[in-house]
Amino acid sequence: MRRAFKFLFLAAAMAVISIPTPAYADGFVSPFAGVNFATSTGINTRGDYGVNAGWMGAGIAGVEVDFGYSPSYFGDDALVGSTNVWDLMGNFIVGVPVGGQHGIGIRPYATVGFGILKEHIAAAGTRPEISNNDPGVNVGGGVMGYFGDHVGLRGDVRYFRDVHSNTTSNSLLIDFGGFHYVRASIGIVFR
Secondary structure, three states, X not given: OHXXXXXXXXXXXXXXXXXXXXXXXXXXXXXXXXXXXXXXXXXXXXEEEEEEEEEEEOOOEEEEEEEEEEEOOOXXXXXXXXXXXXXXXXXXXXXXXXXXXXXXXXXXXXXXXXXXXXXEEOXXXXXXXXXXXXXXXXXXXXXXXXXXXXXXXXXXEEEEEEOOOOOOOOOOOOOHHHOEEEEEEEEEEEO
């Protein structure tokens, strides 16, 4: 009798464990701060901040929007005037939730996408304003780590590149056709 009870208990436990759980969609928003480096201009470690927002269907694949803004990208405003770079990218994202989609867990991910890179250098002295809205691409990855159901941290590294073949000369001798940089960022993530 005792063996039968143990057998039934183990069989019931195995049945409960093996019941598939429904897949849920994850939405997330992640404001971030970071730095740009490995730039085509040779000006490194400029600050960057922005926000990512996305949705992961069934927990593995999804889409996200990335917006990043880097003030004084081309140097100190006192030396070269007001400058900035920003990106607005639509990305595909793939990431496997380790520990599930609820509660404590991590989600390593990879992302790739395309959108707009805007480079802006205000007019200063005899130099005219330089402003480009060019198509760009980005590729990268990172990890989201959750402390509970709704809040965690996100670390991310992405490579951005202007894909427009811009051969226009400018007084700063910047080749915008080969414009690129890497952004490393960290932020809070809400799901």
